[in-house]
Amino acid sequence: MRTLILFATDEGQTEKIAVRISERLAEQGFASDRHNIAVDPETPIALDAYDAVIVGSPIHYSHYDARLADYLKQFRDVLHEMPSAFFSVSLGILSDAETEREEVRKITDAYLSETDWNPLLKIHFAGALSYSRYNWLKRKLMQIIARKAGSPTDTRFDYEFTNWVQVDQFVDQFVEFVNRCKQSDELYQQRTIYSTPTRRYSVAHLRAQAEESA
């Protein structure tokens, strides 16, 4: 099973999470490739060559990454069939105020609905306050936001809030889920006879089961 981890990042926390995801997959014996769309938006991606995909984006100014959204729209048909998961990285999800956390969930729902993608797993990770990576204006802005949220305001330091145990648990859940998507040998071998199913791992039969039991 080969997984693509497709992500965007501005200050690096989402990349750090993507790295941990690939390490955890490797610990379970699964290969993965990472593609950072923020530095390489032009390279075409052979998504079809992968068995599964994990997509991750940070929230900045109440928005997920727009370049990633373009990819998701472009690959809508393949994504609909392959096992996939979305991880969100934000600070709002850490807030004590339910309204702030609800706002993050609303941004997520709007993003997934805009891209017409329905990943079977979705998760929210807390990101980081990376003061050393911000320019002067951003540092001031983030300090004001942090003060309001009761987060650290001493800009001489960076603060990481990501729960790495949660990241590992997410990967373990993903692996379990992808294993359930594996087509039986019998079905898979028929792929040359029928046009579908063509993928070794597919959510098509899981969706069909869900529809049957609904």
Ligand SMILES: Cc1cc2nc3c(=O)[nH]c(=O)nc-3n(C[C@H](O)[C@H](O)[C@H](O)COP(=O)(O)O)c2cc1C
């Ligand atoms: C300029 C700026 C705007 C941000 N806007 C939001 C926001 O609207 N909502 C939120 O929950 N987090 C927001 N954050 C927090 C980021 O999601 C968090 O710092 C995350 O770790 C950034 O991920 P990255 O390092 O991969 O870019 C913002 C951070 C910055 C620097």
